[in-house]
Amino acid sequence: MGTAQADGGNLLGAADIRRIAAEEGITPTKKFGQNFVIDPGTVRKIVREAGVDAGDQVMEVGPGLGSLTLAILETGADLTAVEIDPPLAQRLPQTIAEFMPNATNRFRVVNMDALKVTPSQLPQLADAATFTLVANLPYNVATPILLTLLERFGNLDSFLVMVQKEVAERLSAQPGSKVYGTPSVKLAWYGTAKSVGNIGRNVFWPAPNVDSALVRFERHAADDPRNPNNRSVGRDLVFRLIDASFAQRRKTLHAALRKIVPSGAFERAGIDPTRRGETLDIDEFVALATACKELEA
Template sequence: MTDSHVDTAQAHLLGPVQVRELAEELDISPTKKLGQNFVHDPNTVRKIVAASEITASDDVLEIGPGLGSLTLALLETAHTVTAVEIDRRLADKLPETVSTRAEPCAARFHVILKDALKLQRCDFDNAKRPLPSALVANLPYNVSVPVLLHCVEEFKTIRRVLVMVQREVADRLAAEPGSKIYGVPSVKAGYYGNVSRAATIGKNVFWPAPKIDSGLVRIDRWTDQTRPWSLTDLPKGTGESELRAVVFSLADAAFLQRRKTLRAALSSWFSSGSQAEGVLVEAGIDPKQRGEKLSTADFVRLAKVALKNNLVAGEVLR
């Protein structure tokens, strides 16, 4: 297969009428339980694809494709699109929708019937699909952050992320240290790459219309050249997965009672407040600071000191 047709392939995108017709055909009423809000505006899905900056060489992972609105737009540009859908009715209908509305792209599309939180690399290997280089999705609102973090951790091949989430979630993911909305999601997303807000999406492009606006969040994954910290100075016997586990655990503890100083907030994570203070000082962090002041790089520095001094509880690394 060559990529020459990718640039010229035009899909017949779904509008409000087609979205309603498909839903009626499948006897589907969008459910809050599954976080379903179907995009029915062609301009919006093309805006998402443009913001993702995917090219004809990208293999795209899409989570929660629903009726296929974004899927069709992605197939106009991407090399392949692999969609992960938890609802069997939707998953079974998607290949037909692609064949009908984007026939030249059908061979480049594949759907996996699965809970995205349980998605694994072997799902791609077993289906003989190329591993994703990009994640582009309208994420189910109720599990957006866990799904995002799971996918970027499971697939190290993902270089770029462009996801649509609730606006307040988008703001938290991209928040800077010191902000009132900066917290655990900000730290954890920042571990994987440079996080930025790409756009705000209004309520009326969805069916049913949610109560609040949505936001596009972009993550450009760190490379060895851009990462703000080194992975070559880890304590002997410690790998990147152990470092990540400690960073995430420390962030969870620091924000559990965000009004407390780091010395107090981390006293139970370590064996005592004095031990927490000693590690913080060694990491160059003021023990009187609060967690909201620390960047992801600060948490990494703190985690490295904890690992070096063998102060990490075994359950953190499991």
């Protein structure tokens, strides 16, 4: 069995992971970006950084064989797991029943693609005042998953995710940084992200050929002027400006946005058109979008 806990629950160790995988004929696939965590200390660290407490509503994307799943349930939280791989989704309830039987009534798994899931399909989360996302995300789709969930679930107020280190750096980057780009700015539309620690390769099976890191995110509070609901301009125009500004990073804003931004908008927004997109923060993109909207009114 895994690592014994005071409440009688257990976490998965390397031997447990390999046994469950062998029993089910499961091998980690590149298609789904699967690297399973085999170290109980690592999943506990993730849950601790996420600040999950008893009674919290939590979403996990890509639970895999259940390493992080059990660590989340260990806190007493209610967990909804979204798993794209049918054999893994089918096995997960059995693993919870075996290792943490007292948590089965606080756990549910949905066999779906997280990029396609909607609030109506996850009523437990949709009806909650707020919920948090805690996940070891597949490296190849981490950014679109985060942005899609933030867009669809207005009550997703925080997340703590493990992603490829380079992705973590992009998500938390500030203007002027070499890795600052569309993910950095779009995430800043919703709230504040920061990198909160690195994770070694040896805690995974199979070990990836890249390093991993943790990113923590807090959505802007409802009464914060930066909250999207309090902005005078919508997300679509702002994101359109962001995409165009970074499509050709070396171009000035004037050149990159000439088909979108009307004459006089830069001056109205107080932005020098000879700057490049990589120097603008989210508030400046919002100011530019607002100027465009006002001039076209």
